[in-house]
Amino acid sequence: MSCVILVRYGEIGLKGKNRIYFERMLMDNIRRSLGDLKGIKVSREHGRLYVEHEEDAERVIERLKKVFGIVSVSPARVVPLDMEAIKEGALDEVKEFLKDRGTFKVETKRANKKFPYKSIEINSIVGAHILKNTEDLKVDVNAPLFTVNIEIRENNAYIYSTSYPAPGGLPVGTTGKGGLLISGGIDSPVAGWLAMKRGVEITGIHFYSFPFTSERSKEKVVELCRVLAGYGGPIRLFVVPFTRIQSEIKKNCPEKFYVTIMRRMMFRIAEKICLKEGCTVLFTGENLGQVASQTLESIAVIENVVNIPVLRPLITMDKSEIIEKAKEIGTYDISIQPYEDCCTIFVPKHPATKPKLEEVEKAEEKILGFENLVEEAVEKAESMSITPK
Template sequence: MNNCILLRYGEIGLKSKRTRPAFEKLYIKSIKDALTRNYIENFEIKNLGGRFVVYCKAVDEAIQVLKRVAGIQSVSSAKKIDFSSKKYLIKKIKAVANSLVKKKTFGVKVKRVGTHNFDSMALARDVGEVLYKASKGVDLNNPEINVNLEVRNKECFFYTSTIKGVGGLPAGSSEKVLCLFSGGIDSPVAAFQMIKRGCRVDFLFLNIMGKKLLNDVTRVYNFLITNYAFGYIPKLYVVDGKEIIKSLKKDVPDTLRQIAYKIVLYKIGELIAKKYDYASLVSGESLAQKSSQTLKSLLFIENQVSIHMLRPLLSFDKLDITKIAKKLGTLSSSEKIKEYCNLSEGPVTTAPRESDIKKIPSFKNEISKTIKKISITKGVLEIKETPTLKLPKTQTIVTVDLRSEIIQKKIPLNTNLKVPYNEVFDQFNEFKKGKNYLLICSFGVRSEDIASELRTRGIKATGISSQDFVKNFSKKK
């Protein structure tokens, strides 16, 4: 049984010896925050120099968390072996690996740090010899089992697989930024890209509709910060933009409304950024994806503010952005958020001229009034009002808890099945047509992602949050 996790960082290793310790402290802070928030208890972190090792009992659950932490390049579930001699080490490796390579091809790779009376090639050869008899043979190019050994002084870490992490830099290694957040497909991906670069990302949402839209956006925000923003506590600024939109529709020509809306959003973001000391605004804009995102439109809009703009998705195709959103787990929930910011009814300006700014009021008073009523939430925003869930009466409903095993034990729900999210992909064939599945996760984002996939297979499924489940269904079960 594996008893630890090997963590590898990427870019931090390129830093100088003088600056690297500061980055490693941020790295450790993010790791501790991620594990603690996900109820991983009694863990220990050790810095081996170029590698970190996390010791804990819940290795599998911890890996699912750590692979989402910015700064971690890859993770491996490992078995630590203490040894005093090469002979003893080979004996222990055989005891661990012999059953794994039985009737399978295998290959041995060794990495070594420290002073030993053997070299890496010799150890790999000798380990291969003792495992060969039980195996189907050696295959160094495409083995069924990879026997990986990292030898560091008198410790050896044995592992068979490596899981790719987020990469990038840990939170706090770059400046604090404010993301213009709509909850749609693009802005969560843009926020994630900046989190990867070590920015502490906070969020600004201009609510131009009401509670339903706020709840939908909040679900995506809660999911994103809970699963990817570690090492700090993000903030969400919510601005009521309904009155501004009324004025905008009244006072701005139809062809310029999309441009005007973006200018207003930028100006609100700039005021908040200056007040709360943000280095830059972040947007999910992609070049030429929309009329307000042509190069001339972007330049025109940005010229109306003085703050720096970051557009991490500028050169991304929509397909690329969608793939990342799918991988993050935000896609299905983001697709449900309608584009209420589409304010024009006819043709729109894609190449605004300098003189067009005279046709757009400053909305200074409206923006000033709106800013005074801003709502600021630190961390997860509670969804206070949830709609009553409409469930089918004629079919059998199968409730499935997709949360991690640790959270299932900490906060139990009365469901028919308990299948952690990271295992559900291997069990799609267990979901049957003719039944109606109610999938539950913490915020309703991952559950809707799985429900969406099941629906494409002709299986009826709905994804909801644990809060919605408790309110609407748990008492009825």
């Protein structure tokens, strides 16, 4: 008897002729996530993936729980398609995890219809064997403390009693590439995580205004990307020098439009980086009505400067929901570190919440040669590859 990790996927199973593409991408992402561990072998068999390994199972499971496309994983015993072997494997499972007291049931999925026993027969035979060879155990088919799961597959039977949830979604890379405006706050990392959950390979774009913002603020963003990379693999991060542009905005534009024009500049730069990197869409952490730049009027005026789609995964979420998700995925404690990003400097006392496009464009014209400033920022952007911890 050997042990493997049984991997279940959800939405992928609904795919048609291109299902194999999603399965192979998921297998590749699993191999990448486990690449530095010993004896990793990933295989596929009729709606299930299996991970063989020579490591501590908990270490492997912790990584698999972060791979998008997986809905749950279970450490499983592998036994031959033989009733005696199945009986003994199930008994071993009970003795290891349930010990000697409590209630249990046996639940069988017979994917291999050639196996001579039906599911209900397997449940009965295996359950009787467990009762005969243990003390103080009782069968409870309605609310058991412990369930012995048996899957009868093409070549082997798999026995397990524990399942660990994973994020679900689609394998990263299956739906394309997208840029992510990442500020260092709570929202944008969550937006990036949600984009990755839908199969997007993200490229981070961060605006850095030294000396108004410290080196530590940049390191904070790198750490956030490192957390996200733990879910979807290495992330390309562009750190864009933004000091000169912000200074020109402050010097030449009406105060009430500082934030609006700053965001328009960010979008222009981000679009150029996206097109350069093969990203077809831009993701942001914007949330409707949260701040002045996130009213419907502001969003429309800001987005007006780009041609690529701008997607906002958090647009209808409450702040409490975003914070809860940030805590769940492990970015919250980093995001709340007290290092300001460029969005928190030069903030006007009374920002425009319903800016008019004509007025904003006229205000922008006061920044002489702003197109050159945009090109300069793109050219001087620092690029780095961020890997998981």
